[in-house]
Amino acid sequence: MSAEGLEKKKTIDLRKKHIGPSCKIFFSHDPIKIVQAKGQYMYDENGQRYLDCINNVAHVGHCHPDVVKAGAEQMGFLNTNTRFLHDNLVLYAQRLQATLPEKLSVCYFVNSGSEANDLALRLAWQYTGNKDVITLENAYHGHVSSLIDISPYKFHQLSAAAEQNLFVHVAPSPDVYRGKYRVDHPDTATAYADEVKDIIDNVHKKGRKIAAFIAESLQSCGGQVIPPVGYFQQVAEHVHKAGGVFIADEVQVGFGRVGSRFWAFQLQGDDFVPDIVTMGKPIGNGHPMSCVVTTREVAEAFMASGMEYFNTFGGNPVSCAIGLAVLDVIEKEDLQGNALRVGQHLTNLLGKLKERHSLIGDIRGCGLFVGVELVKDRVKLTPATAEAQEVIYRLKEQHILLSADGPHRNVLKFKPPLCFTAQDADLVVEKIDLILTGTLVFMSRA
Incomplete structure (x- = not known):
């Protein structure tokens, strides 16, 4: 039986048994089992499609x-x-x-x-x-x-x-x-x-x-x-x-x-x-x-x-x-040109998002290498670490894979395959907007 044929729990159990414990995994409390990928998408064992904003390794698209x-x-x-x-x-x-x-x-x-x-x-x-x-x-x-x-x-x-x-x-x-x-x-x-x-x-x-x-x-x-x-x-x-x-x-x-x-x-x-x-x-x-x-x-x-x-x-x-x-x-496929065009579109969308959400302190990047730094206070630059983690986990629920990094783990990192499209950028930013709106409501009630 291939590894893809194992039940997810069995895969997790075998990983715990045979893989070094310092080898971490994304979303450790509920990891995703990926069995296939194509272009800017990855698929789990149930056929669920995820938009990949993480993998700068699959540069020209998964399995091109x-x-x-x-x-x-x-x-x-x-x-x-x-x-x-x-x-x-x-x-x-x-x-x-x-x-x-x-x-x-x-x-x-x-x-x-x-x-x-x-x-x-x-x-x-x-x-x-x-x-x-x-x-x-x-x-x-x-x-x-x-x-x-x-x-x-x-x-x-x-x-x-x-x-x-x-x-x-x-x-x-x-x-x-x-x-x-x-x-x-x-x-x-x-x-x-x-x-x-x-x-x-x-x-x-x-x-x-x-x-x-x-x-x-x-x-x-x-x-x-x-x-x-x-x-x-x-x-x-x-x-x-x-x-x-x-x-x-x-x-x-x-x-x-x-x-x-x-x-x-x-x-x-x-x-x-x-x-x-x-x-x-x-x-x-x-x-x-x-x-x-x-x-x-x-x-x-x-x-x-x-x-x-x-x-x-x-x-x-x-x-x-x-x-x-x-x-x-x-x-x-003019992927360098695509990185320039789509990256600029993504940055512009995020800039508009920053105007609506004080949690966004800074947006920086070039092409399809973009960071969104979340802060609790734009003057003191207090890192919004927990909020950044909340965003990436909520995005996962929306079948979008994004990571957070930086010394305070408060920077959302965009580094997708270069076949990433303007429509992909629209979708991610729309979901982040909804998540931040929910986060801010939650924070105001706390």
Whole structure:
């Protein structure tokens, strides 16, 4: 019997018995059993359809037939490792590089965002000969040990006895809504970049040097934070002057999600180019693949270490065929353009919703990467954490899947497949409007 054929209770019982208890599940008090998905929809064991506003992995739509076909056909006649020549590897690398600035020309293919970011750190350490890394508040870069060390979103959950790695330094998140420097500040980009410079100066005073600054191009788990334009340029200047490199983590926000550009780091302007870019999640539309792209200089320094780099599954013919199919679908179906148009429509609808509901403190985003921060008080910015959880559970009852995140778990996160439509946006915002109206009535009676 297939897993889909089990009764839901049996599936839950087996999960409790055999799956690690720290592996959490959505809506844990009443989880959804998903047995099929297509486009922007997921279906449970009873055939109930759910609108998916969560899965940025199914980038071009769940089970897209072109992507499925490409993987199945390639699997039918060759899958091997990169020690053998195969065209898919070089053709995909060439196609991927064409979406990036010219100096980002060398690819390393791996299998997950965590692998990509771990390799990016190795590249930085080898290229610079330094060890210290600067990361951002609330950042998340992956689940392996090296990345937990640079992910405050994770290591702040550890026990008080756990010490932060001495080589890791945390700069303020460039959050102009809730952060240290807000929209009323005359130059938030410079103010936040100066915080990084201060960290660098302090590291130098201790006789150490910076290897890298790493940042998600747009912070996702940190609450859908959009850094002010000019911030990355100034940070890169400080980091380069100190001998370090700039790593842009595009694992959650790349491949046209932001609409106006293919990569989120490009929102900072054409004068900003990272030294290393990492990508994952949407790259394979659910197939486990990822990539690190860097400059020729960094790649040659990595080779000079004398240690061969080999990844058994990274860059295999099937993964590259799938990656090529994803790029084809993005172009053929104008999904980047759809992200721009539908994202703007969604943001406009949410803006009107904000005018009617004081619980909505801020709306921010680019394309189909949008955050709605809920607050109990727009002046004090008191997080409306319980209310955010209520919204996502009530939406689930309406067969809409949305999540809440950020350091206070009060930011509603929109990151749906890029085939999401204006009608989908209309539906979600209509339901949120009804839920918030009910929430406010309930709160006024309490």
